[in-house]
Amino acid sequence: MAGGKCIALIAHDQKKDDMAEFARRHQQVLSNFRIVATGTTGGRVLEACPTLDVLPLKSGPLGGDQQIGALIATGEVDMLIFFVDPLTAMPHDVDVKALMRLATVYDIPMALNRATAERLIDFNLSGTGAGHVQTN
Numbered sequence: 157m158a159g160g161k162c163i164a165l166i167a168h169d170q171k172k173d174d175m176a177e178f179a180r181r182h183q184q185v186l187s188n189f190r191i192v193a194t195g196t197t198g199g200r201v202l203e204a205c206p207t208l209d210v211l212p213l214k215s216g217p218l219g220g221d222q223q224i225g226a227l228i229a230t231g232e233v234d235m236l237i238f239f240v241d242p243l244t245a246m247p248h249d250v251d252v253k254a255l256m257r258l259a260t261v262y263d264i265p266m267a268l269n270r271a272t273a274e275r276l277i278d279f280n281l282s283g284t285g286a287g288h289v290q291t292n
């Protein structure tokens with residue numbers, strides 16, 4: 157992938173409206189980043205914010221979480237924002253866990269709910285200037 161800081165955006169189905177609204181509200185800051193996303197989430201973010209630089213990968217259940225995990229392992233993703241639905245069983249639960257594990261192994265900032273995502277965005281992007289992602 158081309159240079160520049162990269163944020164991964166993922167939302168489970170029950171959280172996709174939240175993610176679209178989050179992206180819309182933080183469109184200005186997100187426009188300083190390349191964004192990778194699982195397929196359906198990426199589509200929703202692009203629909204909400206057509207000018208953002210979003211690369212939609214495979215849908216989560218079809219390997220999208222694993223693709224993002226691989227990008228984390230190769231150092232290409234600097235931050236993960238993942239709006240998780242904790243109340244629904246998923247066929248690809250093992251993929252979700254593997255992704256969270258890799259984000260932990262490579263110690264990238266990872267928000268698994270909206271409250272944390274808001275704080276990560278504030279912490280990383282408003283204080284020290286847009287475009288700077290703290291990775292430790």
Ligand SMILES: O=C(CO)COP(=O)(O)O
Pocket residue numbers: 166167168169193194195196197198214215216217220221248252
């Ligand atoms: O299932 C997901 C993450 O585990 C999200 O995938 P989609 O964005 O393709 O719905």
